[in-house]
Amino acid sequence: MESNPPDDAAFRLVEQYDSIEDPGLRSDFLDAVGTTRSRINHLRLLRDRAAARSIAADPEPEEEVTPADGGKGARRPVPPLPNRSRTPDVITRPPNNTGGISRRNRRRRNRERP
Template identity: 50%
Template structure:
């Protein structure tokens, strides 16, 4: 039993203990003693019941599933590592690169 299964088993034991108590006053004291609430106990009960149902019925096998050895592999994409920016020599970048830049020159002359 793994630790998660063990923890779940302990929580399910709490639900069993809670269900075995008939007196509502004692149930409230039990909840206070373990530091939980009724909705938490209800959620644990639902999880316990679902786990029992899952263990009781076998997993259905799909008739349409192919064996793993017959499954086609997806093509792998090549890995690209870049160490510098790409050389943008494509025709669509040439016009952008050679576009004339507007230069504004302001000359201030001070006369006495």
């Protein structure tokens, strides 16, 4: 980007370029002025940014209204979290390790005792 912002003459150059509808006349205009399309696009971008900054810097003053509840507004209280137990709600069957011989332990459990 440039170190110094362009003056209003550069922005007027962009407006003149935008007012020309014929592409041939636009090329002739760029040759006569001695600039390029990319320079025009850059100046257009700078103009739009400057306009956006001026709008953001000058907001309309709003009247401050202080509500009766100290400025907090009408807020609904946050509901408490539900109490959750550590056990599941529905138990369908006991776990698989209650006395049955699983595939992994079959050899160890069925071995001959000394």
